[in-house]
Amino acid sequence: MSIVSLHDVTLTYGSGATAFTALRGITLGVAAGEMTLLLGPSGSGKTTLLQVMGCLLKPTSGTLRLAPIGPHDSPYEVSEHRHVDQESLARVRLARHGFVFQHYNLFPTLRAWENVAIALDLKGRRAGMRERALALLARLGLAEKADAFPAQLSGGQKQRVAIARALAGEPKIILADEPTAALDGRTGTGVAAVLQELAHESDAAVVVVSHDPRMLPYADRVLKLEDGVLTGDRRVTDAERARASELAHHSPP
């Protein structure tokens, strides 16, 4: 079952003579437990698509549908026919999404574990917050850096803290925008491996926007976008996955 599905989604920025259509008739579904890689040249609409999936932008036309998050929940739909305000969209993001940004976007005045805990605080899950934050950091190999401030961490460590923060709220959808772009080779493949592991070990859908060819072997599925149109959708082959294992072996995170 798709966690996120889009039906004939179009998104246009601006209006009149300055209007620019970034997405055209996108229809796709993203399933839980797998990592989907969104590839495409600059300006192809990758980040815009990620923002639509992340309820940060409303489609100009078409429908975004998010699966229920509990047995008593109903699906959430965003379309041009339904008025939703920014506060409603924020509530949806808080309940369902986790984000990983290219430049980490950690809070510089908070320690690593506090950066993770703030996601729990936002959801009102304050009991045992510290222990849960520390457990997430330990899972990502950062137990010893829990008390460090972002300025005291390397790029790879910062990105793993950001991933821990995205995971803290137990989201159904993890959206990562160029998560390896600011990292060197070994660190980048380490982060890619972490995201793949998360997709396989949790029931969340992981969608990664990237230009980075190093991400390819770690993905389960690859979507290709050109000029706002979905031009490719394929599964990653076993041969590519085997290569991923090999790379992971030689380049530990």
Added chain:
Amino acid sequence: MLRFGRNEWLPGTTLLAWRNLAHDRARFIVTLVGIAFSVVLMGVQMGLLVGFAQTASSLVDHARADLWITAVGTTNVDIAANLGARRRLQALAVPGVADAEEYMVQFAFWKKPAGGNESVILVGFDQATGRGAPWQLVEGSVADLALQGGVIVDRLYAGKLGVTKLGETLEINNRRARVVGFTDGIRTFTQSPYVFTTKANARFFTGFGSDRTTYVLVAAREGADLATLRDALQRRLGDVEVWRTADFSRQTQRYWLVTTGAGSALLLAASLGLVVGIVIVGQTLYASTVDRLPEYATLRAMGAPNRYLYAVILKQAAISAVLGYAAGFAATLAMVAIQSRSNIALVMPWWLALLLALLTAAMCALGAVFSIRRVTRIDPTSVFA
């Protein structure tokens, strides 16, 4: 350093607010200095206003009279008009009046023992009842006023009047007087110090005949309704004015603070303090918010509701308000302590301290409005570089 507690008692908004402030230490110090400056400015100006008001009406407030009978057109206690002494007897005849006595307030010339003149306000009271007598006596005795020419003055004006100790002699309106007591803290609004003496001595100094006075102080019988008694006195006495003490006190304060412009000048300065505070808090908080817009955008992208972002900003303002108020209030109290030995009344009653705290909170909340308006317009997609 402030952090999430083991028991998670500290909300994330408080942690972020404190860390944001502590991280921009220089800006935080500027904010605190600005708030403290505003608190001192507001506190001193309002403390002076209250002090001036209390000083202006102190004779009325401490006379222990229930009602005051004055000549028609009397605007304040210091500038008194003549009143027939028979008014006292007429007042005594009104049911509900327990006692009534003459009270004289008159400007006079004080010739210092070592030479030189000062203007003073001579206050003659009835020694038998003690109504209208000096308060806060620290040296000498009210009983000694019975000596011809006996006077009591305040220590705050001893230097101005050229006297230092009991028994010193001088002249009032060219008649010999002797200092028989000192009070401490009885100030005057007019800068002409109060000089207390008996009714008889006041007549001796001023040449007032026994048929004249300036006020009649009335003590009501226990349980009497003062408004009713005032009306009864007014009807019976006719062409005089009868005031309840609180009304005459307010009238005196209003006269000095409004007609001299002192009140509006002090209120204007206090308002300026408030404006300065709002601008400083608004400017520094706004600059801090603009610097941290990517962080607010990140929170918004993560799903933070607007109230979460507002809470961070308002808590920054609240922390600044508490610390700035503490520093400013401490400085104001120090100034109050220093001024207590001068003839300028600077006071800080508990209710003024509370009002100052509320104004500081309002000032910081208003200062936060600019920042809140800015984060309201934040675009969460801006976090995607």
